[in-house]
Amino acid sequence: MNARKSNECKYECLLFDMDDTLYPMSSGINLACRMNIEEYMLRYLKMEESQVPRMCLELYKEYGTTMAGLKALGYEFDNDQFHAYVHGRLPYDNLKPDPTLKNLLLSMPQRRIIFTNADKAHSTQVLKRLGLEDCFQGIICFETLNSSLERNEIYKNMNKKLPLSENYADDPDRGTEFAHCNQSGCHSRILCKPSLKAIEAAIQIANADPMKTIFFDDSARNIASAKIAGLRTVVVGSTVLVPGADLALGSIHNMKEALPEIWEGEDQETQGQVLRSKAVETTVLA
Numbered sequence: 001m002n003a004r005k006s007n008e009c010k011y012e013c014l015l016f017d018m019d020d021t022l023y024p025m026s027s028g029i030n031l032a033c034r035m036n037i038e039e040y041m042l043r044y045l046k047m048e049e050s051q052v053p054r055m056c057l058e059l060y061k062e063y064g065t066t067m068a069g070l071k072a073l074g075y076e077f078d079n080d081q082f083h084a085y086v087h088g089r090l091p092y093d094n095l096k097p098d099p100t101l102k103n104l105l106l107s108m109p110q111r112r113i114i115f116t117n118a119d120k121a122h123s124t125q126v127l128k129r130l131g132l133e134d135c136f137q138g139i140i141c142f143e144t145l146n147s148s149l150e151r152n153e154i155y156k157n158m159n160k161k162l163p164l165s166e167n168y169a170d171d172p173d174r175g176t177e178f179a180h181c182n183q184s185g186c187h188s189r190i191l192c193k194p195s196l197k198a199i200e201a202a203i204q205i206a207n208a209d210p211m212k213t214i215f216f217d218d219s220a221r222n223i224a225s226a227k228i229a230g231l232r233t234v235v236v237g238s239t240v241l242v243p244g245a246d247l248a249l250g251s252i253h254n255m256k257e258a259l260p261e262i263w264e265g266e267d268q269e270t271q272g273q274v275l276r277s278k279a280v281e282t283t284v285l286a
Helices: 002-006 029-043 049-063 066-072 079-088 099-106 120-130 142-146 148-156 196-206 220-228 252-258 268-278
Strands: 013-016 111-115 138-140 178-181 187-190 213-217 232-236 247-249
Touching: 013 196, 029 049, 029 066, 029 079, 049 066, 066 187, 079 120, 079 142, 099 252, 111 196, 120 138, 138 142, 138 196, 142 196, 196 213, 196 220, 213 220, 220 232, 247 252
Parallel strands: 013 111, 013 213, 111 138, 213 232, 232 247
Antiparallel strands: 178 187
16 A cells, blocks of 8 residues: 555646746746737727727736637637737747756656647747747647637537636636627637636546646636636746635746655656656647
8 A cells, every 4th residue: 555655646637827837927928929919909900099908908807818808899800810910920039948847847757738828839839949849748729729629529518517616706707708609690619718618628638637637827817717627726927825726836947846746656667657658649639
């Protein structure tokens, strides 16, 4: 019994947000992205210039992404065009390889999966710039949650919604998972964090046991939803706990000191066995 415990890890899967989690907000990517979104709103959606900055920020806070908020308000635009415009001119050169984080991630015996609201192209570009493209077994991104085939499967298998904890009066799903009519009269949906359905979908896609999964994210609302979904939660980029967070990390580099249980029971032979048995193709899970 004791021998078995010494060779078992407490957790089996680690879900990582990407932007402002794997690298600091000081990189300037976040600010540049917001400026590009505002330009898109002005150029393509012909919105009132004086209203754009406020609306951009408010929609992000309310819906998880400004894009989801714009769709919720009835604006019609091509998703790929939006992502190409918003991410195509980002200062990716500001992101440098992070060998310390790479070594830390590769030393973990669990499956490691990116879970981001961003699109595939941006996700792969960021991981490449950070030198972390070989550190994850999969990426759950915008296309994963919003491709028609995947989306149909998600909603077919998610008829029951988890009850909200009394500790969170605001419904994390409010406005973030929605339907709207397009010109053809059909309904389409955008699924993204902090929607509880998005968290549940990611757990399903990752084939993860919530009780044996740790979720890392910089967003307080995402953390709250993940806690309701049953995950262990770690807010990154803050030393102050937010509602629903089990732990606060000032930097993602502090994981080993703050979460030694990730490596509990690990020895060289066991780590190799776990990775071989649980590894999946390093790809976008879409």
